Amino acid sequence: MSSSRIPSGSTIPFTPKPRKRTSSSRLGFTDKELREFAGTLASVRKVRPGAILEELEQSGEGSQLLGRQDGPSRTVRTDPAQRPSSGRTSDRLPQPPRPSSSSSRHRERDKEPARPSSSSSSRPPILVASSSRPSEASEAQSWKTRNSKLPERHAEPESIPVVVPDLMGGDEEEQASRLLDGVPLEVQEAWICEDLLFVLQGVEGSLIRYDDGYDPLDEDQRSRGARWKIDSSLDSSLLSLVERLLPLASFFTAVEASMESRNIPEYGMVGHALISGIRAMLKEYRVLTAQLESLFLSSPTFTLQTLYFHLHPTLHTMSLLASLCLSLENEESGPDGSDVSDDDDGLGGMAEELGLGGAGLKGLMKNLKAQEGLIGGGGPVVGGEVLGIICEREATMSGDPTASTLHSTLLLHAAQPYCNMLVKWISTGYLSDPFDEFMVKESGHITKGVLESDYTDEYWERRYTLRDGSSLTSTKGSAAKAAPSLSAAVPPPRSGTGRLPGGACIPAFLQPWKHKILLAGKYLNVIKECGIEVRKPGEVDEDKEGMVVINEPKFYKRIEEAYIYANRTLLKLMIEEQELIPHLRSMKHFFFLDQSDFVTNFLDLAASELRKPAKGASLVKLQSLLDLAVRNPASSSSNDPYKDDLKVVLQSQGLYDWLLKIVSKSGSLTEDGELDFAIGEGHEEDVASKKSEKERALLAIDALAFDYSVKFPLSLVISRKTITRYQLIFRFLLHLHHLESALSAMWLEQKTPQWRTHCGNEDMEKWKMRIFSLRARMLAFVRQVLAFATGEVLEPNWRALEGKMAKVQTVDQLLRDHVDFLDTCLKQCMLTTSKLLEIYAKLMKTISVFVSYQTSLNTALSKFLADPAAESDLVKASLRWTALSKFEINFNHHTKLHLDAVTYNAGSENVALLALVTRLHQTTLRI
Structure with a gap:
């Protein structure tokens, strides 16, 4: 082939020469x-x-x-x-x-x-x-x-x-x-x-x-x-x-x-x-x-290489767009990467043969499976999941400038509706999310009225929740590994990726801010419920610069400012206008028995009623006697401004049976969800439990508890769960007070002449001395535990809570400090550890039975004094000593186990119990 002749000064684009032909x-x-x-x-x-x-x-x-x-x-x-x-x-x-x-x-x-x-x-x-x-x-x-x-x-x-x-x-x-x-x-x-x-x-x-x-x-x-x-x-x-x-x-x-x-x-x-x-x-x-x-059309020098030269950069950009669209499609497909087959009619492909076939049935089955989360784990890719996928791709391809620019531009466009919802939520508390795209979900059926009517539901925790099921309490410590709270119905994750679908997927750049976003809107809604005006959705300032960049520090600052404003407003409303701290002090006085004079007076007035079975006691009569004891001018509680909020309730289970059931089911009392079980079980009869021995009827004194009524918004802080914690501590202290009073009454009764006068029988005198010794040891134990609980647990922790409340900056911190105070008191009072609680419950039961046995002891002594010769019989003497020996053996055994368990826990888990160990050792040595 001869060479080409090209005129001088002209340019020719490279075009491969045709193959030589004959x-x-x-x-x-x-x-x-x-x-x-x-x-x-x-x-x-x-x-x-x-x-x-x-x-x-x-x-x-x-x-x-x-x-x-x-x-x-x-x-x-x-x-x-x-x-x-x-x-x-x-x-x-x-x-x-x-x-x-x-x-x-x-x-x-x-x-x-x-x-x-x-x-x-x-x-x-x-x-x-x-x-x-x-x-x-x-x-x-x-x-x-x-x-x-x-x-x-x-x-x-x-x-x-x-x-x-x-x-x-x-x-x-x-x-x-x-x-x-x-x-x-x-x-x-x-x-x-x-x-x-x-x-x-x-x-x-x-x-x-x-x-x-x-x-x-x-x-x-x-x-x-x-x-x-x-x-x-x-x-x-x-x-x-x-x-x-x-x-x-x-x-x-x-x-x-x-x-x-x-x-x-x-x-x-x-x-x-x-x-x-x-x-x-x-x-x-x-x-x-x-x-x-x-x-x-205009250039005679236009070649295929010219076309390729101009389109080559676009090829990479278009491939990124196609890859993004394909990834969105793949998220919506099934576990095998494909949608549910059209042949799947839910009847094994036999629908048409049965006369039930048709496209309508197939479409219906596909929609039902999509709703059940069987297709791709949750239906179409919407809202936060779209932003999450773009963010993930941007992070994965961060080394590619073209991909980074492309994804940042698409993220800017796609985030505008999400940004508008977020801004309205944190600025006005208004939530408009018709397609479930936003991270916050509203349960409209929960209103502030349920705080009085529903004992297990809470406006604060369940009215507005994060779609991913996370909460501030579940992100701390070991609870972070626990299952999401039942307060939010969390959809199953996508097959293969593990990413939550739809609005439950929170973009990575908003993950550190999700709790503040949730709380900012929550605070504003509480303020609106109290009748205080906040900005309306139409009054939110529109961004004059056009589109808002949602993943930049300027926008994060906007979230922080909205959170601080809502938080300070609600905190001021609760502490200054609603008098939260005086309410907490009143609850501390009533439930922690600081004003024990009114409790003693109430127990004396209601003694006959409290000795009845719980089902036979009159709640109205008990409430009247409580009001009388509280309003007694001689009582320090008469000056309390919130004494009218105190109510009497009778629980359906004994304290230790209830706590043992909770601990045996959940292992603890302070984790999320476990107190829900406690609340539900504490007010329902356990008809499913079967025991070999018939249980004795629960007395009113063992079922007695106090309740406290507060209005919204204080019911967010003094909620049903916190009141349940107060009731647990109150019943623990009331039981100790009751045993102390009963043992003291037993001591007064044993100071009568028939117990103090020498009867002339050495065996009977030894028997009486052993009874005195056992009663004294029981009374010393009860007093040491009561002094430890009130003086070294409740009072120091309350002073620490008051110090925190004086410096608190956020409503959420106030809520956490209050709950932490109650959980700490429960733990240090030995009410959350199964081993300690089991031994302590047996020990308290032994003391209670011994107190109730006082009438039998008086009868045995009276019979002996009436006829010493007949009662000196070896058989009757053996019966007296056998009954007493059982009490001594049980008390000594459980006292030793309790001391060992407390000592072990004080050295490993609960350092506060060291003070109780010291008290119990001193009591043992002194006796």
């Missing part, structure tokens, strides 16, 4: 004629082909040069009516008519009959040559002379061998497969460039068609991008560049399909905002392709 393939064309044809084709990019054809036809030369029909006189014409209507092709080589869309193309393919193979409108015009034309060279020279105004093309190679097949006959499929055989390389390049401009918009061309296995009507295939098939006769030197550009068309069709499928209301406002951002990027892509089309 001279026999020229079909009679000379090198000069072929150069003339190539130059004429090069000028087509500047001058409309239609004008040239008209001029040639008027001169009579075009029909002889451009083609022939069935011999030397056959001519190939282009029907203008069948040219594509697009502006791109009106000034280019005529093309076969293209349908407006891929779906219409497939429909027309099935409906239209096969076109005649000789129709010129189904093929672009091709130079056809024959050796039977002796005057071709002169005609070509005359054409060039007449059209000398056309722009000159750079010099071409000396010889361009061309093989031009006859396309006017044979099967259409066969013709299409060899459409470019013999067409010069430059014509192929122009043709393929024009096809690419169509394909880059998702429309088939003449040389680039949809792959045979691709169905544009299949939504699943469209979401993964179109697959293309290139004409097999395209020169291999152009094929590589075309194959590099075709993925861009596939990515574009995938993005468009995803936008179409997600453009429905169920994808929420965040999803639609993301589509808006993608649409803005596709608009820039379309502008780019329009500019390239203009360059293609």
